[in-house]
Amino acid sequence: MASPKTIRWGILATGAISVTFTKDLLVDPITRGVSNIKHTVVAAASSSSKIRAESFLRECDCDASAAAYGSYEELVRDPNIDIVYIATPHSHHYQNAMLALEAGKNILCEKAFTINAEQAKKLVAKAKEKNVLLMEAVWTRYFPLSVYVRETIQNGVIGPVSRVIADNSVPMDPTVNFADGKHRMVNPDLGGGALLDLGIYSLTWIFQTAYHTQEPGLRQPPEVLAAVKKYRGSAADETTTVLLNFPRPESAGGDIHAIATTSFSLAGPDSSIPPVRIQGTKGEIQVFGAAPRPSHTKLILADGTIEEKAWPQPGPGKGSNWFNGYLHWAHAEGEGQGMFWEADEAASAVLEGRKEGKYLGWEETITIMEVMDEIRRQGDLKYPDKIETTEYPTAL
Template identity: 50%
Template sequence: MAPKVVRWGMMATGGIVQTFTKDLLVDPKTRGVEDVCHVVTAVASSSSKDSADRFVANFVEGKQGDTKCSAYASYKELVQDSNVDIIYVGTPHSHHYQNCRLALEHNKPILCEKALTVNAEQAKTLIDEARKRNLFFMEAVWTRYFPLSIEVRQAIQDGKIGEVIRVSADLSIGEIPEDKFDEGHRMVNLDLAGGVLLDLGIYALTWLFQTIYHTLPKEKRRAPTVLGTAMTSEPRTGADEATTILLNFPVSTPSGRSSTHGVASAALRAHFDFERDSDQATPAVRIFGDQGEIQVFGPIYRPSRYRITYRDKQKQTEDKTFEFPGGIHGMSWEGDEAARCWLVGKLESETMSWDESLVIMKTMDNVRKQGNLKYPDDIESTEYPIDLKKRDPSKHVQTENRD
């Protein structure tokens, strides 16, 4: 049976959209996928048609046979294109709410980059809108769909390390902000909801949630309590340049006989592992069970190695390394998932459900409240439409692409 073709529209032309597009257009058979394939039929830039034209020329033309791709100078034109099945929103998270509302109100399914929004109220409004319109809507947390992540979750559910007592996860990138980012850069600019929490910290939280919360049956999942937050402000802009979060998950995994502590951290100036490319590398995620430990080596947004050690020394340590087939960066798997869900009429992905996206956004709201971190009112608002053109997203350089 021939694979079903899904036609994508790209909202934005920055680094993350370029990477996603390149991954989608790699032959799915190279990663063992034969039921779906992807084409890009439209691209839109908010700044100029020239930008969209360049994107099409550089990343689409000649890579999908005879399928044509339209270039647009506005997102409104994109969402009105009848040749688009699903839209990938790759704008800064400060703009996700407005951009997703636009797509939903034109009855377009969406795969939206993380963080889904800047607060839980915005996320809930979008979810309610998608539900009302019977539209697929998913937060693009690509790491969850890696074969490595799936294996780690399965190992926990199988009880390989016993009851999970504590999980720690860190994504710190070792950059001096004054040297690396000007004050308008999205990593430090509050006008673009800048700072480490929504950009880096969400990956640390992803590992906590996918190994503690998500590994439980749905009926046993309980939102964590934010026991403490420590934040350091970037001296020029006030955005958080370092954030550490202590969570208590009231129901432990896999049996629910305890609670589980979670420690999530992210920082600009520190680094998760300066020896990451040597045999002295240390894990950036540690999942502590009462019978063993799972260690995941960073960077945690794109890990390729994990190790399981056991309390019982007669059990041999397991150490596994993964390749990225077909030369993909790793975003193809979330694209495959979104396509499959949309094709069969699902509104959400079980691996990144609406419930979990909302619980994580509520957790980050509580973290910001404890750290007294606020974004501009129009960025936090659920009013629609709001013209955010004064918030310049043109410096949208995605952290995942720094390697």
């Protein structure tokens, strides 16, 4: 057996999701049955200080030889990095991704990919010019659970998809947690609001089942009708509800309806209710657990068949004394967050010379950004010019 190829990562920003991602990244890929790739972190950068980058590297148990930088500019100049993972607030993705692309780096960039579709198009054009990987880090798409759901649809098991209902609402108690308005969830300067942060997952489920499963030549962008409720009269949305109609030829089953909902201000969801339902003429698939990190599926067919599946998270396992999670959500000992599958895909893409994510390419990322633009237009959700601009460089 050929020895695994090592991909060298540079981590741009040291916030909460960078910690979660980096810990997942360093889990031995064998624990999820991957034997051809290894990941290593060779550098991290903080915009605030080199000391912050050093403490991040220690916290994530990175190799002692990893470089710590006190600026993103230094990180993207590091010739030892194969892929830069960008995890700043969405307001900064465009500027940070452009910085890394100009330096000729491959990129895995957190969601929401950019603030608007124009920024996404400019990044794609730059990635083409530089001939590098540019991939949106929608980790859920790379879960084996998601692969199973898409394959079940494509195998015709539930008949043509007719309707998808997807919710990603997280109770965040905004009046307590975001009282000063500075948190990135509500701060317009940081692209705050439920839609870009949480609603992207509702749209992800709708797109990956109603759009991505169609033949590329048949896929058409949806019509969009949105209701947007602002957070305390601010520029950020707290609850957004969207009705989508995906045109599809009659011969393939006709139009597909979808409802995407998102909120950060509602009470906690009931775990017995699936946040995602994909309904066809012969049956439906229900997805349980949080929409971004689902854990169970239930296939219910019109003929009475019911097939339930659990999709446990791999990792070093019980007894490893290893813990991961996001912010205060710690998982059971040895259980990963699930971000390693997207990292494996980014690494495979680089090794195979591919420039786009396998399950979420440029065209689809841009189409989803266009849908979010339209939702924001209908809901009068505007961000400051400095984060909507495609001017590079712009100081933020």
